[in-house]
Amino acid sequence: MSSDSKTPYELYLRQGSANYWMRFSLPGQGQIRIGLKTPDKAVAEAKAAGEYQKAVWQAEHNILPGKMSFDKLAKAFLASIEPNEKTTPKQRDTYKSHKGVIQRYLSPFFGNRTIVSLTEPKLYQYLDWRRTYWTTGPGKHEKVVTYERAGRTFSRPAIHVEPTANTMRREVVTLRAVFKFAARHGHISRDAIPQLEMGKETKNKRPSFSNAEINRLLLLAEQRVQEMAHLPKIQYERLVLLCFIDIAVHTGMRPTELHNLNWANIVGFADERVKSIEQRRIRIEAYGKGFAPKQLVPNVEAFGSFINLWDAYERLHGKEPTPETPVFCNLDGQRMQSTKNSLHALLSAAGLKEDAFGRKRTAYSFRHTYASNQIRKGTDIYTLAINMRTSVRMIEMYYSDVVPDEMARQLEGSYE
Structure with missing residues (x-):
């Protein structure tokens, strides 16, 4: 043990250790011990002086290691x-x-x-x-x-x-x-850092729509757009909702990804929109769970809704959208933050607020519908996971009960 009456701390050796330690007390902090990690006393004394000054400063600013709230x-x-x-x-x-x-x-x-x-x-x-x-x-x-x-x-x-x-x-x-x-x-x-046992993850099936239900919903949404021909602003809002649903069903994008879209994220749109319908192909850069946008391949049926959104913006504002313009805009041309209220009203009118098991449907249900439809078409889960910006494990967890159409026909058999 070493002690120097001129210093406010004490150097000492712990039993069974060759390295020096220091100990001292600070007002309101109690006794503090710090390992100096050296068997050389001169080196330990030099390190101790620095550690003490550091501890005093941290105590004054209430950030002493272990003492901060x-x-x-x-x-x-x-x-x-x-x-x-x-x-x-x-x-x-x-x-x-x-x-x-x-x-x-x-x-x-x-x-x-x-x-x-x-x-x-x-x-x-x-x-x-x-x-x-x-x-x-x-x-x-x-x-x-x-x-x-x-x-x-x-x-x-x-x-x-x-x-x-x-x-x-x-x-x-x-x-x-x-x-x-x-x-x-x-x-x-x-x-x-805590490692808490949280139990097993629940694997509840996600609420989605059947194709018949989606067709019913889109048909009603289109009718509601046409009913507002005499009120252009309300008609615009209803058209945006219609396009939001259609694009969500045919891309599998998360609601936040859709709201974050700018026209610059619709890769190739300017060139493809002048081509014939059967030739149009685009890619979409979406902000998913990573920090950088990831490109996805939309179903070709989504293209028409992008055209409708572009044309509706041009009619309302008298100019074309810029690359920085949000794809989903409100009447003021600002980024739409949510479709929750308008979607809730449409689902209520269509009688589709809940699925057959009483689970409430939300904008996320269109993503789940997309995933189920892709699996039924025979898309393998690895390709699907990449395009949906998620993991194979998540696809397996939530959509493992979806049977591909070819397999379903094989299981069903026929009367022939």
């Missing part, structure tokens, strides 16, 4: 991924998702507890608290949930049910992201 770390994590002008749509969605989970659940529960105090039992305690948040916990009396979109504040009715296993699993991703951020900045070791 979860709440402050979570805020610092969000600040590190906050969107800017170079942020992709997917990164913006990820930021909004993390922010929502942190502000609604993680920070209220963990608060100013230090990151190192969040041991495994405490984390599982959080999971139990989260499961009952909306039923018997803090959210049971809340009537509405407020949220921001495009700089505006909206609200929706609170739903007082327990979260699904998949929702819990997604939210744990946010929790681990905060711990990874803490480890990256030296507040904890990487071994302290």
Whole structure:
């Protein structure tokens, strides 16, 4: 052991170790021990002076390793991924998702507890608290949930049910992201990043549409467009919804991918739109779950809706769309953020709000319809996974019960 009365710290050797350690106390922090990783005393003394000054500065700014609160770390994590002008749509969605989970659940529960105090039992305690948040916990009396979109504040009715296993699993991703951020900045070791057992993933079949239902929906949507010939603005909005459904069914794109489309993402459209119908071929660059757009091959039947959207924009605004113009625009020429309300009204009018099992249909149901139809046509799941920007595992998980048409005919047999 070594001690120097002129220094505020002490060097010492641990039993069974040849390397020096240092220990000292700071107001409000208790005793701190730091391994210096050297058996050379002179080197250890030089390193100790630097480590002590670093610890004093960190303590003054409340960022001493292991001493920083979860709440402050979570805020610092969000600040590190906050969107800017170079942020992709997917990164913006990820930021909004993390922010929502942190502000609604993680920070209220963990608060100013230090990151190192969040041991495994405490984390599982959080999971139990989260499961009952909306039923018997803090959210049971809340009537509405407020949220921001495009700089505006909206609200929706609170739903007082327990979260699904998949929702819990997604939210744990946010929790681990905060711990990874803490480890990256030296507040904890990487071994302290939690590995929580979340149980098996649920494999619920996704609600989709039969081809007969899609035809019924599109026919009704087209009729509703024609009914508004005397009200051009309403007719335009209904036409955009019709095209949104048609393109979604024939591309399998996610709703957010569709909303993020600009005309520059419709590769070859300018050249192909002047060709005959049977010759038209385009590719679409879509922002999926990666940070860069990925190209997909749409079904040829989607092309007509792109033509309709282009022509409708030109009629409304008196000019052609630019490459930076959103494909799905509102009346002001701005990017459409959601089709939820208009789609809900159309599904209600068509009697197609739910499938045969009572599962509610949403804009995502068109993606599931596309996947089912491609499998029935005989498209192999590897090709389909690439074109849908997802994994083979996800295709197998959610569409394994879809039987290709050729196989179905073989299984059915005939009376001949």
